[in-house]
Amino acid sequence: MNRKLKNMFGIGIVAVLLIYLGAQSFSNALSFYYEVGEFVQKSDSLNGKVVNVNGSIVKGSTIWEPEKARLTFKLADNNGSITVVSNEGMPGNYKEGIPAVVTGFYINNTFQATQVVTKCPSKYGGDLDHGDHNET
Amino acid sequence: MELGETILTIALLLTVYALAAHIIGIWKKKNELFDSGRIAIIGIAILTTIASIWLFNLFITRNFQYEYVAIYSSLDLSMVYTISAFWAGADGSLLLWAWLISIYIAVIAARGKSYDNLIKHAMPVILVTLAYFFYMLLTESRPVRMLDFMPADGNGLNPLLQDPGMLFHPTTLFWGYAGVIIPFALMVAGIYLSDDTWIYRARRWALWAWLGLALGNMFGSYWAYTVLNWGGFWGWDPVENASFLPWLTMTAFYHSTMIQERKGGMKFWNILLILFTWELTVYGTLLTRSGIIASVHTFGQSVTAPYYINYMAVVLAATLILVVWKYKSIQSKKVFESFVSREASFLYNNWIFMAATASVLWGTTYPLLSEAFRGYKVMVGPSFYNQVNVPLGIALLFLMAICPLIAWRKASVPHLKRNFTRPLAVALIAIVIAFAVGIRDFYALVAVAGTVLVTSTHFMDVSRIVNKQKKLEDAGALKNIGRAFWNNRRTFGGYMCHIAILMIIVAAAGAVVYEQAQTFNMRIGGTYSVGDYDFKLTSIDEYAKGNKDVQAAYFDVYKNGQKVLTKGEARMYHYVKQESTNVKPMAYTVGIDDLYFSAQAITADSATVKIKVMPWMFLMWIGGFYVLIAGILICVSTVVPIRQKRAFDDININQNNKIIAEESI
Numbered sequence: 001m002n003r004k005l006k007n008m009f010g011i012g013i014v015a016v017l018l019i020y021l022g023a024q025s026f027s028n029a030l031s032f033y034y035e036v037g038e039f040v041q042k043s044d045s046l047n048g049k050v051v052n053v054n055g056s057i058v059k060g061s062t063i064w065e066p067e068k069a070r071l072t073f074k075l076a077d078n079n080g081s082i083t084v085v086s087n088e089g090m091p092g093n094y095k096e097g098i099p100a101v102v103t104g105f106y107i108n109n110t111f112q113a114t115q116v117v118t119k120c121p122s123k124y125g126g127d128l129d130h131g132d133h134n135e136t
Numbered sequence: 137m138e139l140g141e142t143i144l145t146i147a148l149l150l151t152v153y154a155l156a157a158h159i160i161g162i163w164k165k166k167n168e169l170f171d172s173g174r175i176a177i178i179g180i181a182i183l184t185t186i187a188s189i190w191l192f193n194l195f196i197t198r199n200f201q202y203e204y205v206a207i208y209s210s211l212d213l214s215m216v217y218t219i220s221a222f223w224a225g226a227d228g229s230l231l232l233w234a235w236l237i238s239i240y241i242a243v244i245a246a247r248g249k250s251y252d253n254l255i256k257h258a259m260p261v262i263l264v265t266l267a268y269f270f271y272m273l274l275t276e277s278r279p280v281r282m283l284d285f286m287p288a289d290g291n292g293l294n295p296l297l298q299d300p301g302m303l304f305h306p307t308t309l310f311w312g313y314a315g316v317i318i319p320f321a322l323m324v325a326g327i328y329l330s331d332d333t334w335i336y337r338a339r340r341w342a343l344w345a346w347l348g349l350a351l352g353n354m355f356g357s358y359w360a361y362t363v364l365n366w367g368g369f370w371g372w373d374p375v376e377n378a379s380f381l382p383w384l385t386m387t388a389f390y391h392s393t394m395i396q397e398r399k400g401g402m403k404f405w406n407i408l409l410i411l412f413t414w415e416l417t418v419y420g421t422l423l424t425r426s427g428i429i430a431s432v433h434t435f436g437q438s439v440t441a442p443y444y445i446n447y448m449a450v451v452l453a454a455t456l457i458l459v460v461w462k463y464k465s466i467q468s469k470k471v472f473e474s475f476v477s478r479e480a481s482f483l484y485n486n487w488i489f490m491a492a493t494a495s496v497l498w499g500t501t502y503p504l505l506s507e508a509f510r511g512y513k514v515m516v517g518p519s520f521y522n523q524v525n526v527p528l529g530i531a532l533l534f535l536m537a538i539c540p541l542i543a544w545r546k547a548s549v550p551h552l553k554r555n556f557t558r559p560l561a562v563a564l565i566a567i568v569i570a571f572a573v574g575i576r577d578f579y580a581l582v583a584v585a586g587t588v589l590v591t592s593t594h595f596m597d598v599s600r601i602v603n604k605q606k607k608l609e610d611a612g613a614l615k616n617i618g619r620a621f622w623n624n625r626r627t628f629g630g631y632m633c634h635i636a637i638l639m640i641i642v643a644a645a646g647a648v649v650y651e652q653a654q655t656f657n658m659r660i661g662g663t664y665s666v667g668d669y670d671f672k673l674t675s676i677d678e679y680a681k682g683n684k685d686v687q688a689a690y691f692d693v694y695k696n697g698q699k700v701l702t703k704g705e706a707r708m709y710h711y712v713k714q715e716s717t718n719v720k721p722m723a724y725t726v727g728i729d730d731l732y733f734s735a736q737a738i739t740a741d742s743a744t745v746k747i748k749v750m751p752w753m754f755l756m757w758i759g760g761f762y763v764l765i766a767g768i769l770i771c772v773s774t775v776v777p778i779r780q781k782r783a784f785d786d787i788n789i790n791q792n793n794k795i796i797a798e799e800s801i
Contacts, residue, residue: 007475022495022524026502029520033503033513052515066737067657069744089736089744090708092296092364095716103515 031103037079043106052103053082053111057118059096075102075111084111091116140190140280147183147238148270150176155263158256170256174245177259180266181242184235188222191231191279195221200287204228204279210292212683212713217298223306224297226425226440227279232307233421234269236314237262240341244318254334257325262317268447277440295684295711295718301359308355309379312348313417315341316382319389320414323407327458330465335396335406340772342390342410347768349383354760361753362721369647369756372518377500378420381493385413388489395482401471404459405486411455412493418448423500474546481539488532495524526579533586533641536634540597559592583645590638594631601627625770632767639759646752647730653748658689660741667749669731670694674703676738685710689735689743693726700726706733706745725754 032046036055039046053075061074069089073096074081084102091100095118104113137145157173160166191204195218200206208221208228222228241262244255273279319338326334356376357369370376389409395402422444459466471479499516506514541555566588567581575581598620605620621628652667663672675690687708693701707720721734730753737744 004475018491018527022520025523026499026516026520029499029517029523030514031517033515052513064737066739066744067742069655069657069736089734089746090717090719092718093294093714093716095714 033101035079036075036077036082039106040080040082043082046106048105048107050103050105050114052101054099054101055081056099057094057096062096064090071116075100082106082111083109084113084116086113086116088114088116091118093118138280138282140187140194141274141278143183143187143190144270144273144280147180147187148267148274150180150183151263151267151270154180155260155267158260158263162256162260170251173259174248174251177238177245177263178242181238184231184238187280188231188235191222191228192219194280195219198290200290201283201285203281203283206283206287206290208290208293210290210683210713213290213293213298214682217293217302220297220302221293223310224293224302225279227273227277229306229310229421229425230269230277230440231273231279232310233314234266234273236310237266237269237317240314240318241266254322254325254329254331254337257328258318258321258334261321261324265317265447268443272440272443276443292683292711292713295709295714295716296363298683298711299359299363301355301363305352305355305359308348309352310348312345312350312352312382313421315345315348316386316414316417319345319410323410324455324458327407327462327466330462332396332400332403335393338410339390339393339397342386342393343768343772346383346386346390347765347772349379349386350760350764350768353379353383354757354764357760358757362723364721369644369753372496372499372521374500374503375424377496377521378423381416381496381500382413382420384489384493384496385409385416388486388493389413391482391485391489395471395479396468399471399479400469401479402483402486403466403468405468407455407459407466409486411452415448415452416493416497418444418451422448476542476547476552478539478542478544478547481535481542485532485535485539488528488535492525492528495528496521529641530579530582530586533583533590533638536637537586537589537593539593540631541593555596556593559589559596562592563589577649579645580649583642583649587638587642590634594634598628598631629767629770629772632763632770634767636759636764636767639755639763643752643754643756643759646755647750650751651748653746655736655744655746657744658742664747666747667729668695669700669726669729669749671704671747673743673745676740676743683711683713685712687735687738689733689738689745691733693724693731695726701731704731704733706735706738706743708735708738723753728752728754730754 031050031052033052033054034042036053039051039053055075055077058074058076058081063072064070065072069087071086071088071090071094073084075084076082084104086102086104094116098118100116100118102111102113103115103117104111106112154173154176157169157176161169161173194202194205195209196215198205198209198211198218204225204227205221208224209218213221223232241259244259245251318341322334322338322341326332326338353376356379360371360373360376361369364371386409389406392402392406392409396406422441425440425444472483474480499520502516503514506512537559538556541559543551563585567585570581570584575584601624602617602620605623606616609619610616611619654664654666656662656664656671658664658671658673660673660675663670665671670693672692672694673689674692677686677688677690679686679688687710689706691701691704691706692699693704701724704724705722707722709718709720710716711718719735721732723733724731728751730748730750732748732750734746734748735743736746
């Protein structure tokens with residue numbers, strides 16, 4: 001085997017190894033993403049697994065315990081609802097009635113969220129207050 | 137028709153005229169058509185500037201009859217954020233992008249002397265894009281669309297965007313985004329004309345665009361650190377990745393152009409890199425503006441996604457057809473004689489950047505592909521990006537150390553011994569010292585070794601250049617250094633960028649490896665410790681500031697009994713209009729550490745606060761904002777004379793190779 005071929009072979013092995021390691025870490029970093037209704041249907045099989053769930057924060061469901069930095073609320077869509085508990089404090093742009101994605105796991109009929117991301121900007125693109133003057 | 141849209145319509149018509157003038161001018165070889173085309177281009181810039189000023193005016197006068205103004209501002213919004221709301225949404229951002237492109241091409245058009253055949257052929261590519269943007273601004277992405285009613289008030293700006301970062305992050309990023317199209321267009325013209333000089337022209341604009349992208353990413357990172365409460369400087373959020381991707385390929389391009397410039401190699405590779413950079417720029421816009429990916433700061437649902445996808449498809453197809461058509465004229469010279477040479481180190485550098493690009497692109501895009509083709513949604517966590525990119529970053533660090541001192545063509549064993557024995561010895565000593573003082577973490581030791589190695593090889597090369605200057609004309613130590621610097625601005629500027637990247641790597645390593653964090657529920661008067669610091673909650677205050685109510689917990693911080701910080705704050709903002717509460721993280725630099733306060737809850741007599749001690753973070757901002765900018769500006773300052781020299785050298789490439797070989801011995 002000439003020198004060039006040896007070098008190419010070495011580089012090839014390193015590349016394959018890196019791709020293998022990358023693929024491994026990729027599969028470990030993947031987490032499934034469900035709508036609330038979908039998640040409720042599959043919740044038994046997903047017990048304890050880290051997943052992401054998308055829904056809307058139900059109006060009037062928020063319990064905020066500042067001394068514990070604990071936030072409890074209901075996340076729902078048309079097909080179901082879950083109770084979410086987060087001990088990570090108040091998430092940015094939190095507001096009832098807006099969509100949110102929670103990341104965490106389901107245990108004892110409660111979703112323990114490690115992260116709550118509110119899909120804030122959509123509400124700024126929402127309906128405008130028509131006001132009471134200057135209809136043109 | 138509404139005034140802004142009238143102006144944009146005229147700008148669109150002028151763009152079509154300028155495009156036709158260029159195409160017919162090329163076809164019929166009529167120079168006077170280019171002259172009128174150039175005047176039209178300057179006219180486009182003037183009109184787009186007027187349209188932009190008009191939109192600023194609508195925001196300043198709070199004219200809520202304009203939908204875009206009503207959606208992104210409100211009566212209680214401070215004036216500075218009312219102005220910055222211009223680019224808060226997809227429509228205004230597109231106008232900003234078009235505005236910047238129109239200014240760039242007006243600068244080119246105004247410089248008559250350099251308006252040569254290459255530019256004449258490049259301009260239609262930019263004009264077609266600009267016409268497409270104007271068309272979008274007039275149809276689907278209309279920042280100056282009027283409502284048929286007058287809302288009493290606007291919806292207001294997203295609280296997360298009410299930060300000084302909003303003034304700098306999007307603007308610098310779009311400065312970069314707009315700049316990328318120029319090297320891309322020069323590349324297309326270069327292939328069409330079989331003219332390799334496109335690479336010299338492209339470098340200048342590539343640097344300018346790279347500066348914008350680098351600054352945009354740094355401002356984004358600083359914003360994430362001080363506003364978004366992610367507790368860090370980078371969260372691998374899809375939208376962060378979107379702006380990082382073109383930066384990666386542009387950095388690779390900037391390095392590989394040196395090989396084409398000096399040796400006539402990597403021509404096809406450079407074409408691919410600048411094509412990828414432009415495609416990724418548009419892809420980034422697609423991700424951030426179409427709302428197709430769930431992210432902290434996507435801009436909601438938009439109907440513009442198909443426009444960007446179609447544009448990307450056409451650009452890709454047209455460029456590849458052109459490449460196939462002109463394939464014979466883009467054959468590179470054989471430049472790689474050895475796997476251990478400076479040429480090879482550039483190649484490895486490019487491989488690493490492309491591997492990083494591939495991993496980030498894959499992680500960002502996979503959720504879309506999974507949903508489209510497999511029917512289920514997934515999310516890719518930050519661990520994937522970290523596990524792939526940290527080793528790549530380390531490889532890049534050591535490559536950066538090798539690059540300044542390795543010989544061109546082929547590095548012999550005696551050459552390697554002569555150049556690398558001392559730096560390696562210094563790095564080894566540094567590892568031993570680091571180990572002795574208690575650093576045990578593998579990545580921290582690697583960072584120490586890499587840092588010392590990079591610093592010492594760069595120092596050696598700088599001393600070599602200064603000594604050369606001394607031999608030419610000894611004018612005293614300081615003057616020798618000054619003259620060496622001035623005569624080798626591009627090299628020194630590049631090295632400054634390397635040192636800046638090194639500072640960022642050290643900061644990231646220090647913050648990640650040695651970060652200490654704890655969450656406390658504290659009562660006033662209580663003291664808690666994190667690392668070497670004692671944090672005493674002294675008071676809590678509530679007050680109104682502008683359009684928000686502020687809750688603040690105040691801390692005095694002690695280290696070894698000495699007070700090192702008075703009235704450090706942990707804050708929460710409540711935005712009345714949006715009925716939304718946000719944490720405002722606060723970071724204070726004390727010695728080499730950043731003390732980072734992130735309030736989770738504040739009541740009348742207690743606060744729940746996450747406190748972090750992050751060493752070396754200040755290096756990230758000094759490196760990213762000062763050293764990097766200075767380095768790039770120094771590089772930019774050399775472009776014109778160096779371009780002329782290189783153009784000459786290219787004709788005598790063999791002679792040039794000889795000089796380089798002699799220099800590297």
